[in-house]
Amino acid sequence: MNDAPTQTYLKPSDAKSWALCARRVWLDNKGMPDIEIPEDAFEALIIELGLGHEQAVLTELKKEKNVHTATSPEDTQRLMAEGVDVIYQAQLLDKENRFVGYPDFLIRHDSGEYQPADAKLSLSEDKKEIQVQLGFYRRILNVNLPAIVFLGDGKTAEIGDEANPITNQFVTEMRELLASDTEPLVRYSHSKCRACPYYAHCKPAFEAKEEISLLYGVQGRAVDELEKQGIQTISDLAASTPESLPDVPYLKGYEKKQRAILQAQSYFSGEVHIITPVNLPDGQWVHFDIEDNPLTGTGEKHVYLWGFLVPDFSNADFEYVWTDTDQQDEQGWLEFLAQIEEYRARYTDLVLAHYSQHERSTIRSYAKRYGMEGNETVQYLFGNESPLFDMQKPVLESLVLPLQGYGLKDICKHKDLVNFQWEDDSSGSQWSVVQFNRFLAEDNPEEKAQLKAKILSYNRDDVIATRRLEEWLRAKFMT
Ligand code: SF4
Structure with a gap:
């Protein structure tokens, strides 16, 4: 692409990371040179299959329509002005709002307007990142027509105005995130962090801080409240009792609190705590x-x-x-x-x-x-x-x-x-x-x-x- 700087421009491809973690999308954009991103064979497979799916959609479109490949934002504009049927690998640039987007296809509607379209391996258009990406293309193009998603199972779905609120949220939050030079503060999430390329970068800082969300079963929203009540670290939690611990959302009742405290104690001691005897069937x-x-x-x-x-x-x-x-x-x-x-x-x-x-x-x-x-x-x-x-x-x-x-x-x-x-x-x-x-x-x-x-x-x-x-x-x- 000719002159579209991607670092400070908002781009819909950030929607996936944004939906997962504010820090992840910030790190993606700030490009920390000292962070080594490990290779991810599963991710590479998804990309490979995604490209295969895109090619299959392209082949189908070519059977019925005249398809032109765009080479730049200016070329995309020229092809749109000419009114070609389908523009493949379109490049959209809105310098005023600092938006950039690369829909797989722009498909000319009978009305003369263009509908953005993406080929996705996903089987549903309901995923947050898909809603945002297609909503974002509609916003750059300023069209009322729905965007099109060619799903992984061969079905086609449409995304219209219902995606506007989440797209606007993405734009607002991304602008705030990119304006900051400080890594956003986030909670640890075992399922998300373990699968994240920045795991080795983030984990030591969580550990040094004794971040309570490192503990199994203690959700980030409970940690927000615990901190407000003065329980700031795993040590603080380990020294609590179920009776002294305040009721906070997602951590209510004696049993849940007791588990959280034992989990905190176990974090330091490596001990196994038995809540009830283990029962396994005979046979x-x-x-x-x-x-x-x-x-x-x-x-x-x-x-x-x-x-x-x-x-x-x-x-x-x-x-x-x-x-x-x-x-x-x-x-x-x-x-x-x-x-x-x-x-x-x-x-x-x-x-x-x-x-x-x-x-x-x-x-x-x-x-x-x-x-x-x-x-x-x-x-x-x-x-x-x-x-x-x-x-x-x-x-x-x-x-x-x-x-x-x-x-x-x-x-x-x-x-x-x-x-x-x-x-x-x-x-x-x-x-x-x-x-x-x-x-x-x-x-x-x-x-x-x-x-x-x-x-x-x-x-x-x-x-x-x-x-x-x-x-x-x-x-x-x-x-
Ligand atoms: S490791 Fe966790 S906190 Fe760090 S960027 Fe990834 S998901 Fe976010």
Whole structure:
């Protein structure tokens, strides 16, 4: 682009970071030279698939319309004045308001006006950043016509005046943020910060400050109120009692306060606190974990791997159902149900242990997808005698751990807790999605087999981890 400085101009591509964290979008724009941004393979995959989707939309548009590619803001203006059907890679510049925007397409309406349009992998136009981006283009173009979103599942959506309030909020807040040379003060959020490229930059400062939102289960809005009441640090909270702690929003009642205080104490001591005895069901345990691909372009996740660890729980006792592509989705689901029936027959008192609600909700959505809610095996899985057992439940109910997140890896990898290490330390659920998408794109059979082996080994470690967690809970917290 010729003369559009992006540093001080407001640009809709900031909407994603802005929706996540004020500091993140500030850092994006202020370009701190000393901050090293780690590579993110999942993000790179999303960009690659997004570009593929954009090209697919472009191909479709070219079938019916005359498409011209813009090379600059001036060229975009010229093409608009000429009234061409579609302007690809449009460049919009509003020097007066200091706005810059790059809609994928400008599509000429019968009225002669242009509608901005973006190709998005998302399956819904309701996401904050999509509303802002398309609302922003409409604002630069000053059009009343709705903007168009070509969604990831092939559907088309429109965004009109309903996006104006959130777009105006974005403009106002971004102007304030960019006018400041000081990093905005924000709270720690484990889910957002862990996935953020600035994690290594922000975390030490939160720790030095003993920021209370570092604690699991204590929300930022509760911390605002606690600070007003004089509880400024984790030490202050650790020294409180449930009786002395004031009732503040999101931290009301004896139990919640007690947990927060124990979490604060555990932060320093590394101790595990037992709130109630751990209760695990008797029976013959089979550990269970799934891997799914959300990037199918159909709107429905494809479970490519249903993994199990059966007695005697060694590496060799890993069993699984695998499907190569989402074309085999139903086949994989039916094989999973058959596998359950096999375990039901093999283990008379089956406990199908998993960690978190994800497995249960995925089985439910598959039953719905294939109209099989009445299927006998499905009924068995969700009936009164259901073998499904979520191991996160007793952990959350009974224990306060020296952790900021209670995910399986948080607990299992911790040296003083379960202390189980995955064979591939870089693996994770997003990692698995990246590997599976590489598997899909790979033509070389040897490379393909290697990728599959890596994914299987990761899933096997996941179910071994839940087994280790079970053993740890039984040994330490059950008599
Ligand atoms: S690490 Fe957290 S606080 Fe820092 S920029 Fe990222 S999301 Fe914001």
